[in-house]
Amino acid sequence: MSSPSPARKQYLEFKQQFPDAILMYQVGDFFETFDEDAYITARELQIVRTTRSYSKSKERVPLAGIPKHALDNYVGKLIQRGYKVVICEQVGEVQKGRDVVERAVTRILTAGTLSEPNLLPVRQNNYLVSIAPGRTQTGLASVDVSTGEFQVTWFTPDELPVALDAELQRLSPVECLLVEGGHAEAYQFPSKNVTITHCPAYFYQQEAAQTRLCRQFGVQSLEAYGCANEPQAIAAAGAIIAYVEKMNSALLTLLTALNSYSTKHFMVLDAHTQRNLELLQGTRSGSLQGSLLGVLDRTITPMGARHLRRTITQPLLDLFELNGRLESIEELYESPAIRRRFTMSLQELGDLERVSGRIRQGTAVRNEVLGLRDYLAELPTLRDLLQSCEAEQLLTIASELDPCPQVSELIQRALIRPDEEQDEGDNGRLIRPGYHAELDELFNSIRDSRRWMISLETRERQRTGIKALRVGFNKVFGYYIEVSNANLKLVPDDYMRKQTLVNAERFITPELKEHEARILSAVENIEGLERSIYADVLRQIAVFYPQLMTTATAVARIDVLLSLAEVAAHQGYVRPVLEQGHRLEIIGGRHPVVEYTLDGDIFIPNDTHLEATDGERIVLLTGPNMAGKSTYLRQVALIALLAQIGSFVPARKAQIGLVDRIFTRVGAEDDIASGKSTFMVEMEETATIINHATSHSLIILDEIGRGTSTYDGLAIARAVVEHLHSTVLARTLFATHYHELAALATELAHLRVYTVAISEDESQGIVFLHRVVPGCAERSFGVHVARLAGMPDSIVQRAETVLAQLETSRDGEHIAYSIDSHGVRESRIAEVGDSSYATGNGHVPHVYWQSEAARRMAESVEQNGHQPSLDEIDVQAITPLDALNLLSLLQKKKNILHR
Secondary structure (H helix, E strand, O other): OOOEOHHHHHHHHHHHHOOOOEEEEEEOOEEEEEHHHHHHHHHHHOOOOEEEEOEOOOOEEEEEEEEHHHHHHHHHHHHHOOOOEEEEEEOOOOOOOOOOOOEEEEEEEOHHHOOOHHHOOOOOOOOEEEEEOOOOOEEEEEEEOOOOEEEEEEEOHHHOOHHHHHHHHHHOOOEEEEEOOOOHHHOOOOOOOOEEEEEOHHHHOHHHHHHHHHHHHOOOOOHHHOOOOOHHHHHHHHHHHHHHHHHHHHHHHHOOOOEEOOHHHEOEEOHHHHHHOOOOOOOOOOOOOOOHHHHHOOOOOHHHHHHHHHHHHOOEOOHHHHHHHHHHHHHHHOOHHHHHHHHHHHOOOOOHHHHHHHHHHOOOOHHHHHHHHHHHHHHHHHHHHHHOOOOHHHHHHHHHOOOOHHHHHHHHHHEOOOOOOOOOOOOOOOEOOOOOHHHHHHHHHHHHHHHHHHHHHHHHHHHHOOOOOEEEEEOOOEEEEEEEHHHHHHOOOOOEEEEEOOOEEEEEOHHHHHHHHHHHHHHHHHHHHHHHHHHHHHHHHHOOHHHHHHHHHHHHHHHHHHHHHHHHHHHOOEOOEEEOOOEEEEEEEOOHHHHHHOOOOOOOOEEEEEEOOOOOOEEEEEOOOOOOHHHHHHHHHHHHHHHHOOOOEOOOEEEEEOOOEEEEEOOOOOEHHHOEOHHHHHHHHHHHHHHHOOOOOEEEEEOOOOOOOHHHHHHHHHHHHHHHHHHHOOEEEEEOOOHHHHHHHHOOOOEEEEEEEEEEEOOOEEEEEEEEEEOOOOOOOHHHHHHHOOOOHHHHHHHHHHHHHHHHHOOOOEEEEEEEOOEEEEEEEOOOOOOOOOOOOOOOOOOOOOOHHHHHHHHHHHHHOOOOOHHHOOOOOOOHHHHHHHHHHHHHHHHHHHO
């Protein structure tokens, strides 16, 4: 086998250092990938793959390349698909006598270590997380290297996996670090595209991790960061430091502190609840459309948008903090004029957070730094607006805004805008004249030569008589005088041929060569000195990084408060009353997302009354398919959540006792990868709710037990309702098609039965009224919904026939419902053949009688076998329903005796 070429050998040496990454190897104006990387790149980016020979044997090597100018765009696509990319650039010049250009790895890019603005989502964080499981504790650390946000939390075994999965859902990381041998399948990641990176065990070794963290923050212990006694939290955070240092050590400069937090300080929203309530993205769209965030996000700045996402997924439990937010929003809500002024001010601000981070890294470009100066110039106006307010939180935010006048003054003094008018010969200058004396001297030294160059073309045309003579410059040949072939006879003797073209010749003169040498030498010195001065300017600004980040956070907070106030004003929301009790009373509640998407159509509001102690603890909601049961359930949960992020709510009035957790069990899904059926998933989720809910929780259950047989499902649903009512004591909304459960209202003191009203019309059929009213639905109207869905008429008609047969010939129960002042009452008669309701000796079970006369007569029939005559039945003393039930009882008893 022949030896590879020098270039191929150099590539293989770099690739050996990064076997798990796609190596982008610069060759001139292209970045090439080879071998297996070429196959991956061509497939993922849909570009052409070819081959090239890099050895004397002419062996063909797979090759796929992308243009240098399009590098970031293509690399971003690879990273989004979970690949790590290494950029290997040419750092030396092409030189004669050398077989290969000097190259070096300049960037290692992974999903969680990106800081380039064009590779990051603007309005959401880009989290890298690290998980450190242990026997007594599991640590979870997260970092956004573009903003410097570095946090850590930990979970006890009894909190797993629910709390950990909830945090992963909230953070939605793009990359996760696990120790070698760790199984990603053990965790629920919201995105299938999350990059899983396995790190060596020493990354997670506690002592080494603690040393690493102390060195990073320049401290001797981690006491000040609240995690000194949390070994797995330290391990997880230390692993992030080790990984970021390996990928791009410059990013470590942004990590100036570690924030330890407990999920117990916020309302817990497990992964299922976050998805079921569609907090950050719509289930169908997979985007903002159809989500709560899509309704609430009227933020103006990128950091405000990112802060709003965190706010939605971390509802508060602190009544004082919540009332402070509500007070601030109320003040903004009541004054459209001040909202407009805030909006105009915030529109002048860009991504202060990420720009500050790039300055800290030393990677910010001139326009970003000049942009920072403009942002800081707007802050006094924003601070004055805040100081004119009365709400305490708004005044606190005002005190946190620091315009950093020293930074603005430095930028103004040091940098010149590209569009500013500059002296002749200074075009393209980066550092402002007067800032650096040595640089000014260099510019002065070539100013005369540049003026001479500018006038050279005119002088030479006059001297030679060649009207088409042109003076030009390129990087390879430098300055030259170009003369067309038709005018070569007019060329003076002092012209020296430098290059021959098809239709022209290029020349130089001794004087031109002298001025060129002077300019090129000075330009090279100028470029190097400007880079050095610019880097020093960035370092001076970076000293103010803590103040800039505090200011960015303050701007984000006012942006979020303004957004919530705007939504409240435009959507007609009201301020909720929050308290520590168990009440949940909503008058005229509306679903915020559904209402928003109606585009002017009227949303039918509904009331909710729940009280975990003495009042309605459980609402059992029946009603036809498509009537709006799920919408009603979700709207109650969303209103409670909105109240606890400090937002106004879509209702006429709302009084809410703080909710510690919202649980939801809605929808039908399976887990094929784990071999779990729909019913198994349903039971696991229900068990999680029962095991973790408290009397301060809010539980939303939709169709429990539907994944199995009717009797099994009904039995499970009933047992769950009874347990929630008598043991958990949580506020619960329970939607069901098991109308038989309505009978529980006679046994459970704090359960009430409601239904979603409909209207039946011969011409229009069934009309859904979307009103929640006391009572129980008679049937589900599933066949009607099938017709609405476009099911073929033949199938619908056959279904109606089968349904009619089932309803008239069932051997099972005959149930009647009535509503009195105590709620829904059920009368049930069963035949002997119905094992669910008949006893072995043929006795019929207990029936609720509305009148005492009917109850006495029924007891006589059951206990003595007495068959009353029509004269003995006092029809004036019993209700019509009792009369029907009594006749049914007599008929059943007669059939039993005859058998």
